[in-house]
Amino acid sequence: MSSQNPPQQSGNNLDPWYSNYAARTAGLAASEVRALFAVASRPEVVSLAGGMPAVSALPQELVIESMNRVMRDQGSVALQYGSGQGVPKLREQILEVMAMEGIKASADDVVVTTGSQHALELVSKLFLDPGDVVLAEGPSYVTAVVIFRSFQAETHHVAMDAHGMIPESLRENIARLKAEGRRIKFLYTIPSFQNPAGVTLSWERRLEILQIARDNEILVLEDNPYGLLHFDAPPPPALRSIEQEGVIYLGTFSKTLAPGFRVGWALAPHAIREKLILANEAAVLSPSSFSQLVVSEYLDSIDWRAQVDRFRGVYRERKEAMISALSEYLPNLSWTDPDGGFYVWLTLPPNLDSKQMLPRAVKELVAYTPGTAFYADGGGRNNIRLSFCYPTPEAIRVGIRRLQNVINGELDLLETFSATGPLQTVRDRSFSAPPPNLD
């Protein structure tokens, strides 16, 4: 964890085992997102905070049919322990899913995990020693940063713009960290429809980022939960489609089918894959046979590509509702306009603090995730992540209108009680720390 943002100690002297915890446990603090879930669950609140997929867009009878076929035809396998690597047939089917993003691979190198979150945990367990560094986009996925910290590694952020991670910032980070004698264990990236920024790494930059990683012998951890959820044209091919030996790829069925099954996977270079299986076996013995077989049967018997198209349509409509509401209610602010995925990244006027503003938002019955949740170094103070994945277009519109009230209320307060300068009204699509070559 960085010095700007020390972890909270959640234990105290009332805990008789306080002095017994491992050093790494000091880094396990409740995330800002977690506290929000409690708030957002109240029905009168429009939550633009969580990342829950729109499972209501999945016809449940398709799942019920798959379940019943599994129990009828393979019940005793579904109920039993399985292999630590996952069901062979499902691993073959995962190849078909990844082929849609240009990836060629062998089912031997796929390891099924309890959601791709668990793949991220296992890779971190395999690679991270205390004091190691992980490079990640700034902002980055909140629970990735939590995992890295839980293994006592530091996350250092690479700047982004509307075309994704900026190669020059990556080079600068590597040079600085090497000069400091730090060990960079991997580059964690969400190249397509990034969480939380909503931007996509361009094809040219994919090539350049991979070349930088190769030149510096840095492993790349490509997390791709949203790649198939594009609104129009697909994103550029996956990093793993370009480079095999230097990339661990993480995928999931949580967004293209449903998260309730907890079925994700890692595709890893051969030697790493072998260790991942051992780590998976130590952690859970085997991923759920039942969940894997239901997902496999669903892929086999349902037109799952048509269902992914249906999800795309749902999310496209919701994204458009959000962008249109932002244009109407908050025309002076800047935001990203994603081509897929779940998230919009909003930049507030520089004198507003998104975390301090949250109680007012909850009072106005709208929830969001403050930008600081996505930085290990205290960045993101005047940013907000807005999720359009779960609420209906109507609810999104109501939520953004409430957000307008919240922001105006904060600005009035600032104007009344402090000597603030004029509002920033530039619509520049930059993030909290605009890089020099921003376009």
Added chain:
Amino acid sequence: MSSQNPPQQSGNNLDPWYSNYAARTAGLAASEVRALFAVASRPEVVSLAGGMPAVSALPQELVIESMNRVMRDQGSVALQYGSGQGVPKLREQILEVMAMEGIKASADDVVVTTGSQHALELVSKLFLDPGDVVLAEGPSYVTAVVIFRSFQAETHHVAMDAHGMIPESLRENIARLKAEGRRIKFLYTIPSFQNPAGVTLSWERRLEILQIARDNEILVLEDNPYGLLHFDAPPPPALRSIEQEGVIYLGTFSKTLAPGFRVGWALAPHAIREKLILANEAAVLSPSSFSQLVVSEYLDSIDWRAQVDRFRGVYRERKEAMISALSEYLPNLSWTDPDGGFYVWLTLPPNLDSKQMLPRAVKELVAYTPGTAFYADGGGRNNIRLSFCYPTPEAIRVGIRRLQNVINGELDLLETFSATGPLQTVRDRSFSAPPPNLD
């Protein structure tokens, strides 16, 4: 890991990322049990090796009914992410299950995990620093030892006899380790129908072991997968029923329902429980909603206690088949005679090595787990774990007859090529290192 049994490095210089792994990864070697699974899966082999429950004794229509009710009534919840602590209703039902072993608790202190294996991983992640010590019965559960090693902790074994862990050996271990300045993080124990020894900690010893733990401020990790699977009288009440603040209790539905769902739990003192939830969220976001709801619905609508009785009957019959076959075919050897659970612990003549003997066993079409798998220190060389949980009584009989051939063949070989003494024929129920107060 102990010095007698250094971990194998499973990577090598063909792995370009070889020098990048965390120090802990050196401890992740393939277990002896793992290699056996491949062998045991050949249909002509009678496997007395694995610990797979007899899921064929579970009427599948009960599961199918529960699944369909869940999807009909709560489909959108089942398909979605859930809370990191687990479904509230299931946590209440888990209290009823634990009440059968004398435990009183609050659902607030239950954390649902991806099998109890994952609870063991998460507790280890929370507590174990490199160089820490875990105390565990000798022999102990193989994958527990693997987890402790994966967090760079050493397992030190406490001697057992037919009444379970020997309090005097626990005292001696603690005194020695304290004198050496070592940090003992917890005592890991399977008090009832232990894996692999099949023995049960007596009531008097439960009280004494807990007093020793209290006196030395050592946390107890009670792993209880088999407690409800007694053949006649139930085992003494759980350790957690006697002591609350000093015990983390692990339970699972893998043996009383089915392992394919991967639903287990931890019951932990309040402050530890809070950290367990955070660790669970970091690792998997939330355990599978679908699996949890199906288990919950099953517990609600099925007479699950009657089903546990049915499992008891199946395992009792298989245990009796194994003991009877051992008496007939290997009358000169000693073994434990469990009152519940899945396992018998067999002691070979002292000049036989169970691991060296394994290839001959596979040739004779019978598989078992060599005793060394259950020790961190190279112990168990002339022991074998025999599982009676999965094969039918007829198969068990065939397997033990084949094992007789294997052992006789090895003894003939030793007699022919070396100067061996007379066979040990004492039937003393002792383990590989008989303690002085053995009864």
